Amino acid sequence: MRTSVMTLLAATLTLLAAWPMTGAAQTPVIAGTRLTLYPGDGEGAPALVQQTRRFDLHGGLQTLWLDGLAQRLDAAALLLRFPAGSGVHLADMEVPPAADGLQALLTQALGKPVQVLGAQGQVVASGTLRGIENGLLLVQQDDGTLRLAAGTIVLPAGMASPEPGARVRLRVDAARAGSYTAQLLYPTAGLGWRADYALLLAAGDGCRATLEARATLVNHSGTGFRDARVTLVAGNVRQPENMATPRLMMAAEAALPAPAAPGLPAQGDLAGYRRYTLPQPLTLANGASVLTPLEAPATLDCTRALVLGQRQAPAYAPPKPFFIPGPAAEALGAPRIQIGLRAPHNLPTGNVRVYQSDAVGTLQFIGGDTLPNLRRDDAVRLTIGDAYELRAERTRTVWHLAGDVLTEGLRVRFSNRAARAEDVTLYVHPDRWRDWHLLSSSLRPQRQDPDTLVWRVQVPARGAATLDYTLRYDAAKRGHPAGETP
Numbered sequence: 001m002r003t004s005v006m007t008l009l010a011a012t013l014t015l016l017a018a019w020p021m022t023g024a025a026q027t028p029v030i031a032g033t034r035l036t037l038y039p040g041d042g043e044g045a046p047a048l049v050q051q052t053r054r055f056d057l058h059g060g061l062q063t064l065w066l067d068g069l070a071q072r073l074d075a076a077a078l079l080l081r082f083p084a085g086s087g088v089h090l091a092d093m094e095v096p097p098a099a100d101g102l103q104a105l106l107t108q109a110l111g112k113p114v115q116v117l118g119a120q121g122q123v124v125a126s127g128t129l130r131g132i133e134n135g136l137l138l139v140q141q142d143d144g145t146l147r148l149a150a151g152t153i154v155l156p157a158g159m160a161s162p163e164p165g166a167r168v169r170l171r172v173d174a175a176r177a178g179s180y181t182a183q184l185l186y187p188t189a190g191l192g193w194r195a196d197y198a199l200l201l202a203a204g205d206g207c208r209a210t211l212e213a214r215a216t217l218v219n220h221s222g223t224g225f226r227d228a229r230v231t232l233v234a235g236n237v238r239q240p241e242n243m244a245t246p247r248l249m250m251a252a253e254a255a256l257p258a259p260a261a262p263g264l265p266a267q268g269d270l271a272g273y274r275r276y277t278l279p280q281p282l283t284l285a286n287g288a289s290v291l292t293p294l295e296a297p298a299t300l301d302c303t304r305a306l307v308l309g310q311r312q313a314p315a316y317a318p319p320k321p322f323f324i325p326g327p328a329a330e331a332l333g334a335p336r337i338q339i340g341l342r343a344p345h346n347l348p349t350g351n352v353r354v355y356q357s358d359a360v361g362t363l364q365f366i367g368g369d370t371l372p373n374l375r376r377d378d379a380v381r382l383t384i385g386d387a388y389e390l391r392a393e394r395t396r397t398v399w400h401l402a403g404d405v406l407t408e409g410l411r412v413r414f415s416n417r418a419a420r421a422e423d424v425t426l427y428v429h430p431d432r433w434r435d436w437h438l439l440s441s442s443l444r445p446q447r448q449d450p451d452t453l454v455w456r457v458q459v460p461a462r463g464a465a466t467l468d469y470t471l472r473y474d475a476a477k478r479g480h481p482a483g484e485t486p
Contacts, residue, residue: 071222
């Protein structure tokens with residue numbers, strides 16, 4: 001469309017209040033909206049939109065426009081259901097190309113009576129708008145002739161720019177005139193939710209914390225929803241490709257939610273998943289993120305630990321003894337800072353941000369992690385960062401290979417430059433061969449099982465601590481020659 005014509009149209013667009021709307025395709029009123037959202041940023045499982053729309057119909061075949069639909073809707077799964085026995089039947093449906101702003105308003109004017117005015121305000125064309133192309137308006141005049149015109153377009157009264165989003169044109173056949181209510185249901189991408197948590201650690205010795213939980217709803221669907229009733233589904237919800245059957249939405253509407261504290265979602269079960277029904281209608285504008293409480297704040301006991309090494313033994317085990325020395329020394333790095341707690345509620349997966357007050361009482365962010373889906377009382381460890389002032393290194397002190405038996409001595413040295421003493425939990429998984437024994441240790445292990453040794457080492461403030469231990473691997477029982485590599 002030529003820029004000069006579009007500028008003129010945008011600057012001088014007016015409404016002609018005297019012109020009737022006889023024969024125009026009507027847009028129904030939205031009487032209520034319900035949304036069911038699934039975990040994610042809206043790119044995963046589709047959200048489900050259910051709306052009640054009211055129509056004033058005349059008898060016979062007629063055209064309806066459904067405005068304000070999500071641009072990323074699955075049109076093949078769109079359902080519009082009139083009450084049984086209403087005598088209203090769907091003839092066909094079309095999803096035209098998306099249009100926004102002035103272009104959407106002009107598209108809406110197709111088939112309606114318009115006037116086109118020249119630069120001096122004179123009428124250069126009058127009749128029914130039939131087309132728009134390259135800045136020209138195709139008008140069918142009262143005598144049936146078609147005229148291409150450019151200028152200021154005057155539209156019928158009552159027209160307004162449609163809601164942002166997709167539009168669907170329907171043709172329905174009504175047995176009789178009247179006011180009807182229909183249920184609209186469709187899946188769409190671009191809508192989703194996630195759980196977000198704040199863990200506030202109390203000052204002082206020990207570990208005490210307050211956990212705050214909230215839901216963050218995101219809308220990238222291409223349209224907004226006003227005063228919507230919202231249900232959030234928590235859990236790992238799988239879906240086939242191109243899922244178009246809104247069964248979970250129907251199930252959600254069939255069950256009553258459990259009572260909840262004022263201002264908090266009501267919770268319940270949904271086909272084995274967790275469901276949260278928000279207590280008040282919510283407006284979710286396109287492109288917006290809305291935060292709402294998910295659970296009441298909970299104060300709980302926790303644990304703080306510095307951990308070096310992996311808690312779980314590796315799944316790999318060497319098929320033959322690995323009796324090659326390798327490096328005599330290696331840096332083990334800094335211990336991980338871990339916070340352990342038990343879930344005070346059912347907690348859907350989400351990000352946890354941990355805060356603690358500094359020396360002057362200002363709350364500071366000190367790290368974060370991701371929670372898995374937790375049931376009430378489930379234990380979880382959050383790894384929020386690495387200790388800055390602590391380091392560890394390991395050196396070999398003994399290497400003696402006698403036939404098929406290897407004796408290896410190791411020393412782990414911890415250095416601490418912090419002004420406070422720390423306890424470090426060290427996990428070791430002897431990995432040269434499956435048949436091993438702990439011959440000696442300068443500290444008694446906290447735990448010993450077939451694949452793991454665990455020590456707790458106390459490291460003084462601005463000081464160091466050392467752990468010495470010796471392992472023996474015996475490959476003779478299995479008949480593997482010493483020195484072979486896996």
